[in-house]
Amino acid sequence: MSATIIALAADLAAGRVSAVELATEALARAQASTLSAFITLDPERTLAEARAADALRAAGSAGPLTGIPFAQKDIFCAEGWRTTAGSKMLGNFVAPYDATVVARGKAAGLVTIGRANMDEFAMGSTNENSAFGPVRNPWDAARVPGGSSGGSAAAVAAGIVPAATGTDTGGSIRQPAGFCGITGIKPTYGVVSRYGMIAYASSLDQGGPMARTAQDCAVLLNAMAGFDERDATSLQREAEDYTRDLDQPLDGLRVGVPRGWLGDGVSADVRAAVEAGIAQLEALGAKRVEVDLPHAQYAIAAYYVIAPAEASSNLSRYDGVRYGHRAAEYADLADMYAKSRAEGFGAEVRRRILVGTYVLSAGYYDAYYLKAQQVRRRIAEDFATAFSACDVIAGPIAPTVAYKLGEKTADPVQMYLGDVYTTLVNLAGLPALSVPCGFGEGGMPVGLQLIGGAFSEARLLNVAHRFQQTTDHHLRMPPAGAPGAGGAQ
Amino acid sequence: MTWEVVIGLETHVQLSTRSKIFSGASTAFGAEPNRQACAVDMALPGVLPVMNEGAVDRAIAFGLAIGAHVAPRSVFARKNYFYPDLPKGYQISQFEIPVVQGGSIAIQVGEGDKAYTKQVELTRAHLEEDAGKSLHEDFHGMSGIDLNRAGTPLLEIVTEPVMTSSAEAVAYARALHALVMWIGICDGNMQEGSFRCDANVSVRRPGEPLGTRREIKNLNSFRFLQQAIDYEIRWQIEQIEDGHTIQQATVLFDPDTGETRMMRSKEDAHDYRYFPDPDLPPLVIEQARIERVKAGMPELPAAMQARFAADYGLSAYDAGQLTASLDTARYFEAVVAAAGAAQAKPAANWVMGEVAARLNREEKGIGESPVSPAQLAGVLARVADNTISNNIARKVFEALWNGEGASADAIIEAQGLKQVTDASAIEPIIDEVLAANPQSVAEFRAGKEKAFNALVGQVMKASRGKASPAQVNELLRKKLAG
Amino acid sequence: MPLAPDDVRKVARLARLAIADDEVAPTLDTLNRTLDLIGQMQAVDTTGVEPMSHAHDVSLRLRPDAVTEPDCRDALMANAPAAERGLFLVPRVIE
Incomplete structure (x- = not known):
């Protein structure tokens, strides 16, 4: 299934299909898939949700998402659902309450097809840190889907579901979106409630939508975002319609490209696809400018202090x-x-707990934790300066296309380096998205990252939407017959 | 060899909010286990803390009451340690920047000639959450964990190490206890753990630097506080005199043995890895909030004591007694309001005397007194206008206490207790008494003043107390002279 | 200064993570290389820079003092590994 939320919503509204039918089809695809995109399927619960969505529609109370099937990252507590965060530690944990994101999804009539696989406690960039087995990339089953929201990305890319939730602490929405050729946005910190979202690094964690198109992400974000009194870091702001600016022209848009971001640090195929993406934005009327993020190179270091x-x-x-x-x-x-x-904890989680314990322990706090927080402010200041010269920043998501399974597991520290273009955004608390911009080595998708100032989600989605109006990377499906790519059949 | 004792106190005061500091669960005491522990208190995956403004306002009130700096910006930090009654594996507390900084409390130590006053300086007071409880009764060799108390708001109040004896420590603890109840931020119930002291105790020889301290945890009565400190002082001195050195330690006091012993669970708890809680932005307190809290606070005991002395001409001692608790002070003021300021001194005597004694006997608080301030004022008014004597007034009070009438006047009327001031009614009684006591009369005439008093007593007795003693005096002297 | 095996054991104890003897050496290696990586930030001049613990410069929101959470003990304790009479059971706690 390659249909978008917008298309399915139209079918549902016209009565051409019911929520129960969509859920049944999605469940069948999920069960047939060999990607390991889901940790838990619970068809009875799914169908109950679908019936509730159909009832909502029958009652005339349907919204734009009522009856849309989606994959819920297994990090959001949902009452009655096993909620594992990808960990053996929570292997038998059935959540007794709903996360705010879950409650909002329910209220919107979204139908949970299953609980998406993920790196344990969202720690990882390949989904190989899941206690429930690695997820495979629908474009090449020998490769990883990225992480930590790897199950979410794979399920959307394979066409099992049109949408998924993700969370992003250091790139966990954007990087798997990029590796799997879908669209995903990490909102400004504080826009989506963290209540009920199992915490990895509280000052960096942020939930967000993953879907085929920017337009779908905007519709999903409308449902996910909003003030929540149960989260003290949730921002008290007027509700926004993230679809409002989708069709705005890009004339005069200043696209900042950080100096050095498209040099030797990225592979040639990624560089070429990202350059082409930026060129396409210019073709749409945008103006390319160079910006400096002088402390960006220290983001990984600061991140791997603060997050652990x-x-x-x-x-x-x-x-x-x-x-x-x-x-x-x-x-x-x-x-x-x-x-x-x-x-109960896997190896990477144990490692990060040890690092985190060490950097906070007596005698080391100032040299590590305090220093990292100071570097964090430097990075945030860099962005503030850059955004005085540009409207959005464009660059790669990751240095390469998706890794081979096992390629990075031997050396966790090498794996950390792959987060070079994503962690800085979380440190600054800014919104950013990944939009498919081409294909690289092995026919694997490449993502273009767009970063904006605080609360510029509507602008970022506008740029991505206009980009997708004139490109077709996001419409390409994994090759038919690719192992486990159930949706392509 | 003389020794100097240095004591600092850390007091955990449970704040009297309805709900917990970071969750909407109830703080009521005595519920069945874990029935007042919500998802946040149990630290389920994904839950987050949200700050209760009732706790903030109580901290502000305390800061104002002790003349401290109320920090315009303070920071919540995580204190990390593992313990089964600490569900998150960290306690949300304040570390580098507490909400209340500095301040002091005046204490009165000792009695009589040796009494003295002292100002105890406070270091800080910070907001934090209470832990749950481990129940050690036998569950097949296991302990039970009850998280009802987890998340109850605490104000941890820390003094400078300025107390030099257990008597000073107890005087401070009592003054603090009275103050937090006075300003209504804590119910003061020590049996239920609402007010718990940790005492840091060290000893040194005069002129030497501070000795190594040991911390006695969780003292929940003034008596235990005294006993534990006294034991600890003796123990430390003995150790040093025996040639040992004191190791820093956390100890528990065992009321049964009267001794302190090391806490095993604290052995490796010295690295708390404090860091600012990323779930809670800084607590910013605007001046407007401070003003609002101030406006809602009762007059403080020291100010009220001074006012009582100045306005009512009471001694410092009396004014201090009347301001020992807010309820007592309020009762006294209500009596004076009803009886008039001229009656302040007798009102004070009654409140500290008859009323306090009667309440004591029945183990009642002054708020539960069956005699209302208005009723007591009625008694005072009748004494003042000579309707009844002080002796009869006690009878009237007793009758009011027992509910025998609605007012002093009603009881005086119903029981015929009105003082007799008609000379023609008293004179026959005097005559009878003189006739019946010729020996006393003879003794008086021989110059024994004592005999006169005996005769007055007889007359009063014969009048069943209703005669005015002054009038009896006057008439009796006239008769004896005549 | 790189960590020594005893540092790993000490940190593991502080973090309440059992660590087998044969895990110490590989853990030590990864930790030391992680510390090398994060040590790169020491190159940044942070003199006078205010540490940033939150993404936004906002102040703490306060909620009214009201009881909003009803008793949900049975649901909340349903995942307990060991419970009896409404209590979580753990190996004997020694104070």
């Missing part, structure tokens, strides 16, 4: 006392803690 530090504390609640994995055998309380946590 916050994570080490956020993940302390997983102690085997109130929920989650508890070791079968232990000598005493301290032993139960240490064994339950060592068994």
